[in-house]
Amino acid sequence: MPRGAFSAVGAAAALTLALTACSSSSGSSSSGSANGPASGGRTLVVGVTSDPDTLFPWKATQFQAVNVLQNLYGTLTEFDKDLNVVPGLAESWQTSDDGRKLTLKLRQGVTFADGSAFDSADAKASLDQIMDEKTAAVARASLSSVKSVEAPDAGTVVLELTGPDAALPANLATVNMAMLSSGDTEEKLNATPNGTGPFTLGKRVPSQSITLARNDKYWGAEKAKVASVEFRVIPDESSIVSAMQSGNVQLAVFDDPLVAQTAAGGGTITVARTPQLNYHVLQLNAQHGDLKDVNVRLAIQCAIDRKQVLDTAALGEGEVTGPITAPAYKSDPNRRPCPGRDLAKAADYLAKAGKAGGVTVKAIVSQGEYATSVNEAQNLKAQLAEAKINLELEVLESGAFVDRWVAADFDAAVALNGGRPDPDGAYGRYFTSDGNLNKVAGYSSPELDELFAQGKATTGQAERKAIYDKVAAELEDNAAWVWLFAGYTYTATTANVTGFAPMASGSLQYLRTTAVG
Template identity: 70%
Template sequence: MSHRTRIARSALATLSGATALSLVLAGCSDSGSSDGDGPAGGDLVIGVTSDPDTLFPWKATQFQAVNVLENIYGSLTELDSDMTVVPGLAEEWETSDDGLTLTFFLRDGVTFQDGSALDSADVVFSLESIKDEATAAVAASSLAAVESVEAPDEHTVELHLASPDASLPANLASVNMSILSSDDTEEELNGQPNGTGPFTFDDRVSSQSITLVRNEEFWGYPAGLGSVEFRVIPDESAIVSALQSGNVQMAVFDDPLVAQTAESGDVTVDPTAQLSYHALMLNATRGDLADVNVRLAVQCAIDRQQVLDTAALGEGEVTGPITSPAYRSDPQARPCPERDLDQAAEYLADSGRSDVTIDAIVSQGEYATSVNEAQNIQAQLAEAGITLELEVLESGAYVDRWVAGDFDAAVALNGGNPDPNGMYGRYFTSDGNLNAVAGYSSPELDELFAEGRSVEDPEERREIYRQISAHLEENAAWIWMFTSYSYTAMTSSVQGFTAMPNGSLRFLRTTALTS
């Protein structure tokens, strides 16, 4: 006997954040249009501040790249607007009683942009390639429990696990887990993406625009838009002007002040609370930061609410490590929940260091509040006798340094996930493929993350991730700051778009333009 998740397209299951634990259960995919009447047409222009730094989905971490690629490629599972796991390229799946085998049943008639048919060989190729260390896929650790991938027939895929993994269905929904054609290579796809999503790649003008067109062969309802152009406009004030003049019909801002200026005339702005989190990432393998007392001094010297107020007009919440709604960390359960310069001084004294200098990288262009955050943190640390040297980099250069773990500290905005293992399993485990970025791991964390994957009971999982959060805070692995909002600005002609708590633009597939 096995537990089977069967989905009918006509059924619609919704879960609140409080019940988002049941991620292995799926409701209907809301990946089609709202009425199923077919395309409405229209060519949408979205203003973005940076050109995507890659078109290869397994390596995409930059927000702009993710937003483009999630509309071109497909994954076995998807997340609906309530962050519930729903079918993607797999129309159903089942889990064996012992939790050690997940069997996915693929949709019939799915094709790639080049016309080739999706089959189980493509899924086996994709998942095995993501697992392969040589690929350097950023989500490889999401498959840590997977021992082998097999294809009993062309529409069935079996994942055999070393231990149960309750987080796997949610983790498979990431664009970093996209299913690619077994005939394609990274080099080819960086020039000509070849996906199964609601849009297909049409054209790219370097540093200016990327244009997608409706995929007439998409397995779901055809997209309502004829095309989507992501137009690069580096200055957000210029994007606001383009919106108000009608040259751009949509943009997503993270700076509330910019969002306020955009809302006028024909432009409305809708805020959406985000699972993403702002943090000062500390590399515990480098210099003075190798001493936990120095890291704790940094933690105690920062007033997180002041950073939030300065950078984002107070629109958000101070946060701990885990932002997944059902597992959310208590920001008061940390050393120095409020700024404490006396305690910071004690930690510095315990470290034996009187002169601490930390080099920090900062992105300019990937998100708007980064430099303001960095400068406020710098000023606060100076009051504690800690020097933060800032190196402001354009988005692509920042991502390159970040992925390589080539920094002492990084002012960062990281994406959240409805499952906490998806947030941190690849960072804070000793064999995590982004552990060089995290700069911290421990045997205790390795054991806790393994437990968190294997346990399905919601209460047990909550306690495990509470312990993980406490360990991260007590060792000041990073300094978690706040969660904030995204602000979706649209002209009145844009209809049917749904913003998501993970910042995804996947509901461009349900969007249309009215005249």
């Protein structure tokens, strides 16, 4: 995509605000000397609420797994701190005049953690396997325009496309598109990750901690500033604050604004607030039970005051959102059948569905992956009860939730989903009929298939915005899901931490520039 397409995202990321009177150095993307690490043999301890549920990047959907893996693996393209697409393992790329060929020139001298060289054979094998349905890669749909992958020489990869794909460079930047050594297997990598990232796996104690060691052979201009990063599992965010106050943890990212306020109030911790592309949502599986009827789904949409969910669960810290949260393509949350709560309309929709007496919908909720989940679920349950809709909650630990979610084993799910700078990457895999996560979304249509195809084939930002506005309208008019709000993350650092850059995507990729004094 043109760099200009991401300018609005960059503006959003630039809105990072300090919650304390102290100035935060987290906006800096570098620290110390370019000739070596600034904090030698130090370990940065990051407090997290859950353990990664997988170490295989092509199947990672849990936030904590993604945060770890993006520091172990490399991708062909990357996002910078303003979410512009920049070179990664591919130092440059060029699209043919007809848009049907993408040629990537790979960096030379890149090695995997095991010392083996990365080249075009690895890139081709990785992309071919991601596209193979048997792999069950969560980003497979993002390569739907790719007909074939060729490696004409060790430093070149050529993607033959069915047509222009404006989203492809951005889609290649996610860790679900990580480049793997062609000889590695899922089983092997779940035990011993083997990537090209700024860190390698050091030690793992299940359910307690996972430690990454600096990769001194990392291809980047600067090696990581710290010798190691330990992700320490502390299930409760308030307990993480206590650990920071006692000096046992130096960095954490919170979802709960009340916890962030508590952390900032002590005077020893700096907290930076960053608007997020991630969105809170009540996912409805339109293939299950009463939810097959669009009128039942619309009744649920109309019975929910989304601002009340935001105020109750997140102290009003955020904004009500429509489907697309990327600033360059943002949906208007008022363009939906019920912009505000309307119990009379909800009753009408239930009557149209022949369910005037009410319905019961079973919903899964994650406990531990993000802090506001249970409060959101309880507020939704209370609101829907007033419309004769019984939301039956099943609270699950993070790993069990992800397993049920990937298997589409739910009627509804209270979830926090990762947003993307490009709408195709965010939703193409969910809401197209051949999308590899379509069974999770539970909804598709010929109209959406055509709109997503148009979105890929169109390069002008204004034209793409108009297309994705139609996508959003289709999703809202059919209540595929009920989009609630987009919030903030709160990055807490102790006084001796410098160089971390929070991102609107929630990425922790700038742990590589973080130093501990």
